[in-house]
Amino acid sequence: MKYLVKDISLAAQGNLKIQWAENEMPVLKAIAKEFKAKQPFKNTKIAACLHVTKETAVLAKVLAQGGASVFLCGSNPLSTQDDVAAALAKSGINIYAWRGISNKDYYRCLNLVLDGKPQITIDDGADLISLIHSKRTEALKSIWAGQEETTTGVIRLKAMAKDGALKYPVVAVNDTPTKHMFDNYYGTGQSTLDAVIRATNILLAGKKVVVAGYGYCGSGVAQKARGLGAHVIVTEVDPVKSLRAVMDGFYVAPMREAAKLGDIFITATGDRDVITKKHMAVMKDRAMLANTGHFNVEISIPDLESLSKSHRPVSSAVEEYNLNNGNKIYLLAEGRLVNLAAAEGHPSSVMDMSFADQALTAAWLAKNHSKLSINVHNVPDEIDRRVAKLKLAAMGVKIDILTPEQKKYLASWQEGT
Amino acid sequence: MKYLVKDISLAAQGNLKIQWAENEMPVLKAIAKEFKAKQPFKNTKIAACLHVTKETAVLAKVLAQGGASVFLCGSNPLSTQDDVAAALAKSGINIYAWRGISNKDYYRCLNLVLDGKPQITIDDGADLISLIHSKRTEALKSIWAGQEETTTGVIRLKAMAKDGALKYPVVAVNDTPTKHMFDNYYGTGQSTLDAVIRATNILLAGKKVVVAGYGYCGSGVAQKARGLGAHVIVTEVDPVKSLRAVMDGFYVAPMREAAKLGDIFITATGDRDVITKKHMAVMKDRAMLANTGHFNVEISIPDLESLSKSHRPVSSAVEEYNLNNGNKIYLLAEGRLVNLAAAEGHPSSVMDMSFADQALTAAWLAKNHSKLSINVHNVPDEIDRRVAKLKLAAMGVKIDILTPEQKKYLASWQEGT
Amino acid sequence: MKYLVKDISLAAQGNLKIQWAENEMPVLKAIAKEFKAKQPFKNTKIAACLHVTKETAVLAKVLAQGGASVFLCGSNPLSTQDDVAAALAKSGINIYAWRGISNKDYYRCLNLVLDGKPQITIDDGADLISLIHSKRTEALKSIWAGQEETTTGVIRLKAMAKDGALKYPVVAVNDTPTKHMFDNYYGTGQSTLDAVIRATNILLAGKKVVVAGYGYCGSGVAQKARGLGAHVIVTEVDPVKSLRAVMDGFYVAPMREAAKLGDIFITATGDRDVITKKHMAVMKDRAMLANTGHFNVEISIPDLESLSKSHRPVSSAVEEYNLNNGNKIYLLAEGRLVNLAAAEGHPSSVMDMSFADQALTAAWLAKNHSKLSINVHNVPDEIDRRVAKLKLAAMGVKIDILTPEQKKYLASWQEGT
């Protein structure tokens, strides 16, 4: 089966979107040119489990231009853009994804991707790699190495490696600076608030926004929410991150206190049960809950249901819960990552960097996979620097260059006061 | 010789300052209590080459309360607070430092400190350790380990380690999060601008401020300058840092272009010759130059002199250079780190964390030095977390705690979409 | 004819939206309660030419609850929300509006509204009042007074008054603090950027955003764009506003220079020909143009067409122009006010204040119109203060109250140094 998509007739519209994204992704464009010439993926099959957006489409096409057979499925039930999926199907990518997919079909699509017998896997949340290590261990035979896009996935992979369960080397693309310092911080910052506004049309100025988690994602959301005039309250479990939030001028409090204050709650922790029954019970009437972490476990939906006498959709991305205590709580995007489910995910220009890291890492793995130990590896430094340089060039930004004397000074230790 | 200070009669005034600092340093206060009880430095001599400020005085006294004999000299000719030095001398610290010290006397004082035969060295810029490795190698006999406070020093030490020149283990206190993420970022950010304003009484709103370097120090200065209304231009040599500056909304340009635009220039790179003749020649009339990096080599003062027909002081911290081209350039604090030379250095509350890291690291070294390889080491994680927790407690900030289920979730890799 | 809408079957969906807005508009809710009891508009007909959004629907219903017969048409061809219009039609409002209306039908609808023989007119841009003064002068007979919502309309009305052409008193609702300091600044700030992001999914961080005009609207856009990480360039014609922009840390330049620098241009001036041929000719490839001023004359579309060999839509709100010079320029929302055409207009919570001003002004006019001279009047201070107090109460914000001694001090002039 070459593809499973919602409606192949949406391909033309999908192509317009992909073109738009391509224009915003000059780094990938430069890499595509090189890949076409050098064919790093000749005879290579790549299985990718990613959010099927216009930006992912650009990545898939760049890999294909480099000679790869690409097998693609979605990494979240609500994040697939059906027109983009149709366009990819038409362009020859093996794609199995649609928006609103059931849990059963979700795993069916992952299995279809593995049927392609890939050498390289690319994950966003480690679902594909988990499946390989549990029910599809025969797929291990063909696999050289894997790549992981997101914090949550890297946490899972490091847990696997620690348990000795990991069976092939994986590169934590998420952890390279040109990825997580940009995509997680600037991308999540803007796109999460964009999604909240699209879903609710709320004015952020003057609102109390509770941000759970002050990692790269959470601090990005907190900064941009303040940039739009919100009064931001941060909750954290890590003392160093908590202190940074305080010093950045935010009000830091435990969730049990923040729950009483917030108008809007946004979780970005990578952990479960960040907002539970005990918090919901003390929230203000008409509190709004959104999650921008990878899985829909940060806000406990079972708890929300248990407190409610009824619920109903009030718009495509907002569910109204009528609590037994007489209050309403609004849940956005079913508690799934709101920027993909209620908006368009990260802007293309930031995915340009993350996916340039993915593309160059894949080419590097195609060449170097045999030298790698079975563990979680970093992206090589030269890839990171190259992506940054290409991006600066595309933006027309010039920077200084160290003189030989300056380099020597940095390497010396005899000069002093 | 117990001490060499400018004027011992300033001790009372110095004590008032030290008390003020102590009140702002609750983490060190908590550590002092523990040290008094446990005496971690019994029979231990500690040599410290640090900016002799009221905050350093608090550290020195805490070490002494832990049983140490402390030998202290300054780490910069312009940063000693003479009243504080007097108070320390009176309190029994072996101190050799005064403001405006000559280069020759500077090294005489370093040598006096080494005459104490220390087991632990604490440096800010690696001058003491350099001296030990060059002209005072006999001091190596008694030394267990060293500690380094600043980025510049760590760069020098890593260069030494790389060259195989390092002779004893050193802990890079600068590199621990509770130090460089706070002191370098928040501390330098505020204190540098504070110093520029004290020296010039200039309004930052509407001014073009060029910040050279976008590391922790430079980005802190850039953010706070914007927070005061300046239009900030960033220069950098590193592509990833450059991109972050762009994404943070700053105008990034090479110094040759920035030189024409700036009203005020602040260097924070850790490298030499950041602002040279070719930049000064194209600057606007009345441009102001300040350095907040460790050494006075970032702005080339020889170049400035070679372009000038005369110069004169116009206030205690500002030298007016009359250029041959008819323009004036104002050099602040002789190009030495402006926050210490033209203001009071970092606020006590941020040094509380840096020096808590120093104090706890010293106690840890006293116990564990024999297990360490001869290399540059990180501060143990538990020290970093402890400092953050103590600080939060002192500020009255409460944070969340992971439940057992949340910890388990973070350690697991089987749960997914 | 009771109504002319696109599709009456959309009423249920429209009602959901209106309910959502009502919940965000507590000040109007409080006023509705009073109006129901006091019936200030008994036997009164009100003609309103406003953007037909969910917020306007709430206003229309509040006026109706106060006893008024309401006649409503749209104030812009692209701003009507068809589901909301359907819901209003069903609820008994006389409404004539649909999205994408032709110019001819637009004026037909204005005429239908006047056929209702209103005593009070409410305008957003002064189109209704202009029509009355030109082709529908017989309508003047029944009219007591008018109200104007926006800066552009007030400029037109003051020009009319200056020319002696104005025939009945009008209240400049736009000019009252609780309107223009909030709706124009916070509302336009967020909703304009929201619209740009919805239309293009662009990342603002690192982009050069040119904002034309630094009045309440423009400065709001500039501040929020910076809050999202953009590098903002401001163009202005007024020297005092220009200076404020400089002091607020923005780069201020004439449009001829800004045109070369910008990635995104947003006009908010209230004037015509802000961006013309000479600017477009020097723009970068892929520049984006949006207008958030009242009329679609700020960006010269005829000029854009004259420079282009072709154009095509690339999404619902973006038209791609292929210039003869090989570049592309993207025009958003046909140059009409982008926040209403490409997003949902101002958030309800800010329209709550603007429309509370409208509702209370209408009630005040119903009582006091005969005492007013034929001129442009301010909203009475007590209305402004009442709206602010109701809003604070709805947000749960408490403030201080002057003691008698403090009031006396402010009124005295004898006490001094």
Place this chain on the structure above:
Amino acid sequence: MKYLVKDISLAAQGNLKIQWAENEMPVLKAIAKEFKAKQPFKNTKIAACLHVTKETAVLAKVLAQGGASVFLCGSNPLSTQDDVAAALAKSGINIYAWRGISNKDYYRCLNLVLDGKPQITIDDGADLISLIHSKRTEALKSIWAGQEETTTGVIRLKAMAKDGALKYPVVAVNDTPTKHMFDNYYGTGQSTLDAVIRATNILLAGKKVVVAGYGYCGSGVAQKARGLGAHVIVTEVDPVKSLRAVMDGFYVAPMREAAKLGDIFITATGDRDVITKKHMAVMKDRAMLANTGHFNVEISIPDLESLSKSHRPVSSAVEEYNLNNGNKIYLLAEGRLVNLAAAEGHPSSVMDMSFADQALTAAWLAKNHSKLSINVHNVPDEIDRRVAKLKLAAMGVKIDILTPEQKKYLASWQEGT
């Protein structure tokens, strides 16, 4: 008597300061050139009661260059810079002022200034004009008109006018946009925090700063405090200003609640008893109190004394109060305007505009005083625009100019949708 100053030998040092200020005041420099040529103050005596700073010195000299005999006294006991006063005395200005003046001497100096029989009075806080209207009514004979620099003074003058007590026309220079939008907002914002930092060397990042009053001064302080990383709490009595503070992202609360939260309190209200016994009693240990309003009545010092068992100075600008409840409270600069008493007042570049308004207003009054009614008048618009244009030119900022078509469009009311 030509002068009464602390120490005439400080004149050389004062001159250096005045030169520094002159270089930062290009608008006044341009006006000086014109005044020298046109001599607008030939045979005119001007009495000024202003903070005797280097910027005031530049104004005084510009007036003198325009032909005026200038008589100058201080407008606050703690704000005189003695070296500047000495330099002015040497240059021929009739000056009576020194830092730390007693209340009795303060009024003696005001009387000396009036002995000069001025035609124009310039006030900062209305002390001179109050004296004239109470004990020196004979001075009214020679007086044409007055000018007032600050909000507090304008409030007093309007109260006088309302009571029918005002005896000559006064121009509220404070109220013109190029004055209060810049000096009060940007100037007070920076200089107040500068003073707090100089006095205490506190880190603002992470501190809770309570700002009382959200007018131009208070909102400037709040914005800059946030810009330095503080968590800002605003107290207000005006509902519209309160709402703006909320929408700007600040936490707004009554002082009785804010008193429990704050680390630092800054009053900027123009009213008395903003912080009293009931607030001090619930403050945290080591709370710091500063005032940036005109008079030292905003913080009740009698209340602070009544709660304390003792107090002592801990530095030149900080008094430590030991409360009966065991806490300490630190009062900065005796509760007088902290930016002048603990730092150098507003930066020269912003006073350039305020004092250009004063200089041009004085010249305009010299010509037009006979046409003015006895009331509080605005600065003529053309003066305001001229100051803004001169400032932009001095900063090298270019702006757009309206075309004839654009002007016509703004004046027309027939064009519409």
